[in-house]
Amino acid sequence: MSSRICIPREIMAEEGRVAAFPESVAHYVRMGFDVAVEAGAGHAAQQSDEAYAAAGARIVADAASLFGDADVVLKVKQPILNPTLGRHEVELMREGAVLITFLHPAAPSNHGLVRMLRDRNITAFTMDGIPREESHAQKMDALTSMSTVTGYKSVVIAADHFPKFIPMIGTSIGTITQAKFLIVGAGVVGLQAIATAKRLGGAVVAVDVREDARKAAVSLGVKVPGFEVPEALARGEGGYAKALPDEWLEREREFLRPLLSDADIVISSALVPGEVAPVLIDDSMLRAMKPGSVLVDVAIDQGGNCAATEGGRSIERDGVWICGRQNIPGSMPVHASWLYEKNMREFVSNLFKKGIAAPDLQDAIAARCLVTHAREIRHRGALGAMRAA
Ligand code: NAD
Numbered sequence: 001m002s003s004r005i006c007i008p009r010e011i012m013a014e015e016g017r018v019a020a021f022p023e024s025v026a027h028y029v030r031m032g033f034d035v036a037v038e039a040g041a042g043h044a045a046q047q048s049d050e051a052y053a054a055a056g057a058r059i060v061a062d063a064a065s066l067f068g069d070a071d072v073v074l075k076v077k078q079p080i081l082n083p084t085l086g087r088h089e090v091e092l093m094r095e096g097a098v099l100i101t102f103l104h105p106a107a108p109s110n111h112g113l114v115r116m117l118r119d120r121n122i123t124a125f126t127m128d129g130i131p132r133e134e135s136h137a138q139k140m141d142a143l144t145s146m147s148t149v150t151g152y153k154s155v156v157i158a159a160d161h162f163p164k165f166i167p168m169i170g171t172s173i174g175t176i177t178q179a180k181f182l183i184v185g186a187g188v189v190g191l192q193a194i195a196t197a198k199r200l201g202g203a204v205v206a207v208d209v210r211e212d213a214r215k216a217a218v219s220l221g222v223k224v225p226g227f228e229v230p231e232a233l234a235r236g237e238g239g240y241a242k243a244l245p246d247e248w249l250e251r252e253r254e255f256l257r258p259l260l261s262d263a264d265i266v267i268s269s270a271l272v273p274g275e276v277a278p279v280l281i282d283d284s285m286l287r288a289m290k291p292g293s294v295l296v297d298v299a300i301d302q303g304g305n306c307a308a309t310e311g312g313r314s315i316e317r318d319g320v321w322i323c324g325r326q327n328i329p330g331s332m333p334v335h336a337s338w339l340y341e342k343n344m345r346e347f348v349s350n351l352f353k354k355g356i357a358a359p360d361l362q363d364a365i366a367a368r369c370l371v372t373h374a375r376e377i378r379h380r381g382a383l384g385a386m387r388a389a
Contacts, residue, residue: 003356004034005348006070008063008089009041012077016044016333017340019074019101022055024345029056031349032356036060036069045337067092074344075101076337077330078113090116098359099124100347102142105371105382106274108389114382117372123359125351126379127343129369133238137365139346144188145339146329151192151269153328154296155181158265159200161294161314161321166265167201178203182263183222184256184280184305185270186213189298193267194220205259208270209234209252210241227255236272243272249280256280261288268305269298274381281306291319300324 005028007020018041020028025035037057039049049059060066064085067073070093078101079089090113093099103126105114117124127142138144159166168178181197183190186208194217197204206217209229217224229248236242244252260266260281266289271277277299286308289295297309308317309324316322329336351359351366360366361373371379377386 002034003032003071004036004069005072005074006060006066007035007037007041007057007074008066009038009043010076010330011063011082011089012080012327012330015077015327015330017076017330017337018042018045018047018333019076019337019341019344021045021047021337021341022051022057024341025052025055025057027345028348031352033072034058036066038063038066042337045333047337063089064092068094070094070097072098072100072348074348075099076340077101077327078103078110079117088116090120090122093120093122095121097122100127100344100351100369101125102127103371104128105379106385108385111382111386111389114371114377114379114386118375118377121375123361123373124371125347125359125366125369126371127340127347127369129371129379130343130347131365131368134365140343140350140365142340142343145343146336147188148192148339149329149332149336150298151189151194151267152196153332154189154267154269154298155193155196155200155265157323157325157328158267158294158296161323162265163292164264166197179264180262181205182207182256182259182266183217184208184266184268185299186217186224187269187271189269190267191216191220193269193298194222197265197267198222202265205263207256207259208241209244210239212239225255225259227252240273241271243275244278249278252278252280253282253285257285257288260285261290264290264293266293266295267298268295270305271299271302274385276303277305279303279305279307281308283308286317286320286322289320293319294321294323296323296325298328301326 035057037052166179169176181202181204183206204222299305314323
């Protein structure tokens with residue numbers, strides 16, 4: 001009996017990514033899968049229906065029959081209500097099918113979706129569950145891929161709002177000085193923002209609570225003024241950041257205040273896994289920023305590092321632009337998909353390495369990504385968050 005992989009068109013607003021390019025379709029066909037792609041699925045990522053068909057996919061115009069025929073659905077964003085059909089994408093899937101996508105199952109806003117997947121007996125895997133510390137999982141690390149896009153694009157967004165040059169420019173009538181960047185949070189997003197700001201000719205300062213992150217920033221040749229937090233307070237499970245106690249957050253805000261006043265562009269990307277983002281920039285700090293300066297609050301999907309950021313909007317406050325663009329990778333669909341679909345191909349190859357009839361649920365990477373199976377919720381983070389809610 002054949003097994004069918006389906007790649008739907010993403011229907012979330014302003015989402016241009018796709019879960020497979022034609023190269024991966026050809027790979028799935030070689031693995032033995034039938035492959036169906038929804039018409040127009042790759043359009044925003046510059047992948048034509050013809051290219052998918054040439055790679056061996058069947059092109060399906062109707063989302064309902066595409067989902068309904070799928071044994072395995074590969075997506076980018078979590079399933080949502082299809083407004084054209086008036087039915088939720090989970091309802092369109094047949095019971096017992098496999099779904100692989102970003103689900104962020106611990107986030108309270110997604111608990112209803114997780115229950116829906118459980119009740120429909122979907123075996124769902126989340127791409128944000130890939131264990132990043134395991135070297136053989138690196139090729140599947142979709143979070144790092146998307147953070148790379150976000151870090152780069154955050155600087156481009158800032159440049160677009162900034163009413164000045166970023167590099168130093170010498171002219172016959174004088175010299176324009178270079179823009180000063182402050183990067184708050186030097187994880188994957190922050191480090192890519194540092195690299196991009198430097199390429200544009202900015203002078204960069206970075207801050208992070210973890211020593212590893214500060215060292216990585218220094219290795220990129222930027223200044224890292226020493227806000228040092230005791231290791232036990234800053235580093236949690238797996239070496240990731242921990243939520244700082246209120247007293248230390250207050251100290252950090254005082255430390256950041258003069259750096260913010262001095263900066264032209266601030267990229268804030270400080271996150272603590274599984275928690276809302278720490279609020280590091282309050283209204284009084286914003287008021288102390290220079291008119292014409294720009295803050296891109298990349299942490300907005302987790303609530304934001306600045307109290308004033310509005311999700312999905314750019315607002316001006318006392319001459320300072322505060323940008324709360326959400327889902328930044330979706331706005332750079334070609335390379336975001338190029339990275340994601342390769343991470344997905346590695347994940348699928350590993351998941352079905354014992355045969356395409358069934359996923360290998362014993363595999364250590366698969367087990368970390370499993371969200372629902374056999375009408376049960378299996379994801380530790382989601383279960384913990386649901387109990388706490
Ligand atoms: P993240 O998005 O969860 O956090 C972003 C950054 O915010 C982190 O560097 C964190 O230390 C920092 N932060 C948290 N609270 C802060 C505060 N109050 N003030 C300032 N900064 C604060 O993290 P991420 O970028 O997804 O990954 C973090 C780390 O994970 C990486 O730097 C790396 O060490 C590790 N990682 C490893 C691999 C791998 O081994 N393959 C892959 C990806 C990431």
